[in-house]
Structure formats: structure tokens, C-alpha cells
Amino acid sequence: MRKLVLAAAAAFIPTVAWAQSVAQPVSATAPKLTIVISVDQLSADLWNEYRPQFAGGFARLASGTVFRNGYQSHAGTETCPGHATILTGVRSGRAGIPINNWFDFTVSRADKAVYCAEDETVPGSSSDAYTVSARHLKVPTLGEYLKAAMPGSRSVAVAGKDRAAVMMGGHNVDQRWFFKAKMFQTDLQDVAVPASVARANAAVSAQIARAQPGLEPPPFCASKAKSYVLGGRPDSLKGEPRTVGLGRFDRAAGDANAFSNSPEYDGAVLALAAALIGEMQLGRGPSPDLLSIGLSATDYVGHRFGTEGQEMCLQLLSLDRDLGDFFGVLDRSGIDYAVALTADHGSFDIPERAKERLADAAYVDVALDASDVGKAIGDKLGIKGPVLFGEWAGDIWINGALSPADRRRVMDEALRIYRAHPQVEAVFTKDEIARTPVPVVSPDKWTLVQRARASFDPQRSGDLWVVLKEHVSPYPSTPALASTHGTPWDHDRRVPIVFWRAGMSGSLREEAVETVDIMPTLAAMLGLRITSEKIDGHCLPDSGLISCPPR
Numbered sequence: 434m435r436k437l438v439l440a441a442a443a444a445f446i447p448t449v450a451w452a453q454s455v456a457q458p459v460s461a462t463a464p465k466l467t468i469v470i471s472v473d474q475l476s477a478d479l480w481n482e483y484r485p486q487f488a489g490g491f492a493r494l495a496s497g498t499v500f501r502n503g504y505q506s507h508a509g510t511e512t513c514p515g516h517a518t519i520l521t522g523v524r525s526g527r528a529g530i531p532i533n534n535w536f537d538f539t540v541s542r543a544d545k546a547v548y549c550a551e552d553e554t555v556p557g558s559s560s561d562a563y564t565v566s567a568r569h570l571k572v573p574t575l576g577e578y579l580k581a582a583m584p585g586s587r588s589v590a591v592a593g594k595d596r597a598a599v600m601m602g603g604h605n606v607d608q609r610w611f612f613k614a615k616m617f618q619t620d621l622q623d624v625a626v627p628a629s630v631a632r633a634n635a636a637v638s639a640q641i642a643r644a645q646p647g648l649e650p651p652p653f654c655a656s657k658a659k660s661y662v663l664g665g666r667p668d669s670l671k672g673e674p675r676t677v678g679l680g681r682f683d684r685a686a687g688d689a690n691a692f693s694n695s696p697e698y699d700g701a702v703l704a705l706a707a708a709l710i711g712e713m714q715l716g717r718g719p720s721p722d723l724l725s726i727g728l729s730a731t732d733y734v735g736h737r738f739g740t741e742g743q744e745m746c747l748q749l750l751s752l753d754r755d756l757g758d759f760f761g762v763l764d765r766s767g768i769d770y771a772v773a774l775t776a777d778h779g780s781f782d783i784p785e786r787a788k789e790r791l792a793d794a795a796y797v798d799v800a801l802d803a804s805d806v807g808k809a810i811g812d813k814l815g816i817k818g819p820v821l822f823g824e825w826a827g828d829i830w831i832n833g834a835l836s837p838a839d840r841r842r843v844m845d846e847a848l849r850i851y852r853a854h855p856q857v858e859a860v861f862t863k864d865e866i867a868r869t870p871v872p873v874v875s876p877d878k879w880t881l882v883q884r885a886r887a888s889f890d891p892q893r894s895g896d897l898w899v900v901l902k903e904h905v906s907p908y909p910s911t912p913a914l915a916s917t918h919g920t921p922w923d924h925d926r927r928v929p930i931v932f933w934r935a936g937m938s939g940s941l942r943e944e945a946v947e948t949v950d951i952m953p954t955l956a957a958m959l960g961l962r963i964t965s966e967k968i969d970g971h972c973l974p975d976s977g978l979i980s981c982p983p984r
Contacts, residue, residue, distance in 0.1 A: 463959045464771040464934060466716030466763075469575075469725045469951070471519055471597060472752070473512060473732035474918065476779025477501060477927035479740065483749050486653055490756020491749075494774050497933030498940045498977040505778050505928055506876040506947050507531075507887035508898065508921035509827065512732065513549035514888065515777025515948070516600035520574040520725060522952035522968030526889040529571035530600065532919075534560060535893045536822045538833025545822070545833075547893075550596040565595045565611075565620035567604045574603030575952050576723045578961055585720035587713065591706045592727025593698055595620070597777070601725035608713070610705060611727075612698070615641065615689045617705060629708035637701050641692050647681030648696075654746035661739075661785040664912030668799050672912035677737070677783070680744040694737050696751035698730040703759045716768035721959055728752065732780075739783040739915045769935075771958065771978060773951055776928035780918040784906055796910045797825045797901060798856055807832075810846045814839070821847065826857075826907045827919055828895030844896065851899050859900040861885055866898060877923075877945040884921040932976045940977055957981055 484495060505515045507525045509532040514525030521528050530549050537547050544559040551563035558564055576588030590602030595611040599620070602609045608624065610617045616634045619626075650658065658679050665674040684691040692698060706726050709715065715722045731748055738744035763770055781787065787794035800806075807821030816835065820843055823829040831843050844862065851860045861882050872883040879887075885898045900921060901907055908917045918925040930946060932954070949970030956963050957972045958979040965971075965984065972981035 463721050464716075464769045465718075465721055466710070466768050466770040467721065467723050467955055467959065468770055468772045469520060469601065469723070469955070470756075470772065470774045471516060471592075471601065471725075471727050472774065472776050473594070473597065473727065473729045474735045474740075474778060474780050475731055475749075475776035475928065476740070476924060477503065477929050478779065478924060479745070479749065480929040483746075486750060487753045489753040489758075490760050491753040493757065493760055494772060494931045494933045496939045497772075497931060497937045498942065498975065500930040500942045500944070500946050500973070502877065502943060502945045503775060503928045503930030504876040504926050504945060504947050505776075506879065506884065506926065506949075508881070508884040508900075509888040510778035510918050510920060510925035512594060512777050513596045513600060516597045516727065517549075517570060518948045519775060519777070520576065520601050520603070520952050521570075521572045522575075522949050522956075522963070522970040523572045524887045524947075524949055524969045526887055526894070527572065527969065529569055529890055529893065531888045531890045531894045532828055533596070535828065535895070536830040536833075537893070538830075548596075550599040565599060565618075567599045567602070567620075570600060570603060572967075574601065575955055575961075576725070577603050577605045578956065578963060579721065579723055579959060580605055582961055583720040585718055587715060587718070587722045588725075589709055589713065589715065589723070590725045590727075591617075591702055591709065592725075593693075593702050593729030593733075594727060597727030597729060598725075601727060608709065610709075612693070612702065612729075627709060627712050629705065629712045633701065633705040633708060636704070637692075640697065640701070641689050642686055644686040645682065645684035645691075645695075645697070647683035648747050648751070650681065650743055650747060651750065654743050654750065657741065657746050658743040659786075661742075661783060663783065663785070663915055664910060666796075666910045668796070668910060670799070670909050670911040670913075675912040677739060677744065677915055678742040678786070680738055680742075680747075682744070682747060694730070694733045696730055696734075696748050696755070698733065699728045699752050700755045702726065702728055703755050707759055707762045710763070710766070710768075716766075716770060735780050735916055736914055739786060740780050741782045741786055771934040771955075772932070773955060774929070774931040774933075775948055775951060778918050779925045779927055780916055781904070781906055781920070781922075781924050783916045784904075784910075787904065791904050793902070794904045794906075795856070796906050797908065798854070799825075799909045801825045801851075801854060801856070801899075803829050806847065806850055807843075809850070810843055814842055814846065816843070823895060824907070825909065826899045826901045829897040829899055831896045840896075847897060851897070856901055856905050857899060858902045861898045861900075863891075863894060863896050863898075866894070867891060875945045876926075876947050881921055884926070932978050934978060937977045940975065942975055946973060954978060954981070
């Protein structure tokens with residue numbers, strides 16, 4: 434398998450005198466650089482399946498402490514809420530990020546949808562054409578705590594998606610870069626732009642301009658090659674049918690969309706991260722630094738091709754190699770660094786392929802679209818205009834412009850319709866979720882309503898939460914989208930949580946832990962004392978990084 438964009442990292446990195454690192458026992462002192470990596474859509478199922486195939490960076494991390502049963506414990510398993518848990522130590526509802534997009538009928542603009550990482554007060558903006566901002570994140574991140582305790586520390590965030598960089602970096606970062614409109618951009622004002630960013634953008638532009646031959650699948654990936662046709666069903670959304678399962682990521686010159694849906698995308702993010710470490714001299718100052726990295730290509734590949742085909746296999750093995758190159762750069766620098774890796778959520782494979790092992794795998798009925806259900810309710814009750822907002826499942830909002838009496842009538846009718854549908858497992862009202870105590874047991878034992886409670890924000894969550902049956906994809910059959918996530922089921926909730934530092938003894942842990950446990954564990958390693966009432970997570974005593982302080 435050939436090198437991708439990370440092979441050009443040397444062109445991004447200023448000339449520095451790299452020193453050879455020497456393996457030593459794990460240090461009792463804080464590392465000079467802490468790196469937190471989120472691999473978007475890397476489920477625990479994928480990690481466990483591919484672990485024997487890894488030989489690069491993933492294999493390096495797997496030699497540390499691996500919690501095989503980590504949980505994004507909330508119900509709204511999407512990118513924004515998942516990333517909001519990792520470095521805040523707080524569950525997504527408490528963080529103010531219940532899902533990627535919600536509806537706020539009080540905003541002054543005509544578009545009442547609100548994107549999790551936008552500032553909707555900007556004149557002329559919409560949830561699609563937005564100004565990136567961290568204003569919706571209600572709590573501080575590890576980087577903010579670190580910079581407050583040690584003013585010499587730097588916090589840097591680099592990601593493929595703006596919401597990943599925003600939710601992991603938080604409100605006070607020194608540099609934040611994400612990929613948008615064919616280049617790396619930032620939401621920060623009045624910051625010096627590192628020279629590495631211009632070089633990275635030039636290198637990516639040149640990469641996109643070149644045609645890309647396909648990857649040669651190794652035997653393990655070739656064994657997964659089987660074609661499936663998407664969008665060929667009577668109930669499909671519009672679009673020409675498309676075949677998946679045999680892809681190799683060959684790309685025509687200038688195809689930026691194919692670039693973002695390929696392993697090249699993560700290579701570019703890792704290359705910029707490596708360049709910023711070199712140019713900013715991260716890990717070489719008097720105080721410890723923090724670097725968060727959001728790798729988004731696994732999510733794009735999963736959505737476009739599914740999670741169990743040749744395409745995902747090539748993506749994960751390419752990322753394994755690119756992570757190995759990235760860690761090699763760090764090793765040669767002599768920087769004392771530690772790494773934590775996790776994911777924002779998992780996913781469910783395309784039902785066409787999932788049916789081969791799960792007889793009840795299916796796409797959601799297109800008739801469950803919130804606007805269609807709302808129209809039926811409006812016709813029955815004599816209510817004009819939009820009635821319900823949302824998608825096919827998850828958070829559903831009743832139009833805030835309706836009178837209280839009409840809202841009650843709509844609620845009763847919506848509950849009747851949703852609960853009668855054969856694909857629906859459960860429906861919870863906003864009041865039912867709000868009355869549910871925050872769970873204190875292990876996340877693998879939470880009920881569905883407890884999972885919804887972890888996602889719940891009283892101002893931003895929907896009036897209803899609709900839960901589909903476990904093996905029903907929450908998005909209809911469509912040529913554009915192969916598979917998706919967002920449900921409270923464990924295929925979307927379970928993610929790996931991994932800690933690594935040179936000299937650590939390896940450990941494979943089976944207990945159920947949460948992604949909110951990552952932040953307090955790293956905080957303890959860095960010598961930060963964060964009171965328990967500020968966070969939901971707990972320092973993990975078996976992380977291999979640090980002895981946790983008494984609770």
C-alpha cells in the first residue's frame with residue numbers, strides 16, 4: 434500500500450534537529466506533549482475486528498492500555514456530542530451539545546435549525562452557511578484547565594471537521610485548524626497563521642489536482658470485496674443507484690469530494706499536525722502542551738461505503754500506516770509524549786450487507802420522516818403549516834409557534850403514530866427524559882431512557898425522542914449515504930479508549946468505561962486537580978498513565 438499525503442509531511446515541517454528517542458520506563462512526571470486523537474466512527478467492533486491486522490500506529494497504541502468496552506454513553510451518537518465528551522469530562526447533554534443540529538424557534542433568522550458549532554447570531558447566517566464558533570459548548574475543556582493552571586502551556590486543535598476541532602479545543606486555544614472548502618481554515622481571529630498551514634494547503638491543493646490510482650488491497654481487504662447496490666429500492670430517496678463494496682479509492686484529477694472520502698484526508702490532517710508540532714515547538718517549552726487531532730475520513734468512508742467492505746478495510750489499514758509515520762516523526766524528535774485515542778461514535782453497516790448476519794436489518798420507513806408525520810397530524814387536527822421538525826428518528830420538535838393547546842394535541846397524536854409503527858422500539862417525551870435520574874451504574878447497563886437522559890439539554894433537545902429497533906438504520910435507502918449512526922444502541926455507543934506512553938506495560942481491559950473518563954485521567958497525569966462536581970467522568974486507575982487521586 435503506497436504512501437499518501439503524510440509522505441509529504443517533510444515538506445510541511447521546518448528544519449529542526451531531530452534527536453533519536455531512547456526507550457525508558459514510563460515516567461512519573463507529566464509528559465511534555467499530550468496528544469488526544471479521535472477517529473470519527475471507529476466503533477469498538479471495528480477496533481476489535483481489525484486489531485490483528487494492525488502493524489503501524491494502531492499497533493503501537495494497542496501495546497498500551499486498551500479499554501475494549503468504552504462508551505459514548507449518550508443516545509445522540511453523532512459527531513458533535515461525541516467530541517464534546519472527550520476533553521470536557523462531561524456528558525453531551527450537560528455540555529450543551531445534545532446532537533449535531535437542533536431547532537430553536539426563538540432565533541431571529543428564518544432558518545430555525547442551529548448547528549452545534551456555529552454562532553447563529555451572525556447576520557445573514559444559516560445552519561448551512563454558518564460562522565464556526567464554540568459558543569454552544571457550555572463547559573471548559575482540558576486545554577482550558579491546563580492553560581489556566583500553567584499559562585505557558587499551549588492548546589492546539591487540528592481536525593478534518595470543524596465540529597471536531599471546536600469541541601475538543603473549546604473556547605481558549607492557541608491554534609485551531611479544520612478542513613473546509615478544499616483547504617485548512619480557522620475560526621480564530623487575530624492569531625498568527627503558522628507557515629505550516631500555507632504549505633499544507635499548497636500540498637493538499639497539488640494532491641487534489643493529481644489523479645490518484647487505486648490502492649492495491651492486501652488479502653484481508655480483498656476477502657471483503659463484494660458488491661452491493663444502494664438506492665435500487667422502491668422506497669429509496671432520489672438518485673441514481675450506486676455500487677459499493679469494491680472501491681479502491683482511485684480518483685480523477687481535481688475531485689476534491691473523493692479526496693475527502695478517502696484515506697488521503699486523514700493523511701493531510703496528520704501531516705499538518707506534525708508540521709505544527711515542529712513549527713510551534715510543541716512539547717519543548719517550560720510547560721506541557723496539548724494537541725487534539727480529529728481524524729474524519731473513517732466517518733466519511735463509512736457513510737459512503739459502509740463499515741464492513743473492502744473500502745473500510747483499506748481506510749483503516751492506511752490510517753494505521755499513517756499514524757505509524759506520525760509517531761515516527763515524534764519519536765525522532767525526542768519529545769516526551771503521551772497519547773489517548775478514542776472515537777466519537779460507532780455506526781451500523783449498510784442493511785444490504787448486514788442482512789447476511791442479521792435477519793431484521795432494514796432501512797427506516799421513509800413515512801417516518803418528521804415532516805410527513807407532522808403533515809398527517811396537521812391534516813387530522815386542522816393545523817396549517819409545519820407541525821414537526823427533525824428527521825426519521827431521534828430528537829423530534831413540535832413547532833414552537835403553535836399554541837400550548839395545539840402543542841398538547843400534536844404531542845398526543847405524535848405519540849400514537851410513532852408508538853404504533855412496527856419499526857419503533859420506544860418513544861420518550863421531553864418531560865419523561867427530564868424526570869429520569871442521571872444514571873450512576875456502569876454504562877453498559879443503562880436503559881434506553883437513561884441513555885436519552887445523558888444526551889438531554891432542556892433548551893436544545895427535542896420534544897420527543899424516537900428510538901428505532903436495534904437493527905433499523907435511522908436513514909432511508911439512498912445512493913448518497915450508505916450507512917449511518919445516531920442511535921442509542923451499542924453498535925453506535927461502544928468505542929475503544931486507548932492510552933499509550935513510552936515504557937508502559939500493555940493491558941487489555943474488559944470493564945465498561947466512558948469517554949468522559951478520558952479527561953480526568955489525563956488531567957491527573959498532568960497534575961491538574963479538577964473537582965468532581967465539575968465533571969461526570971472519573972480518573973481511570975488502570976489506565977497505566979498515573980495513579981489516580983482519591984475520589
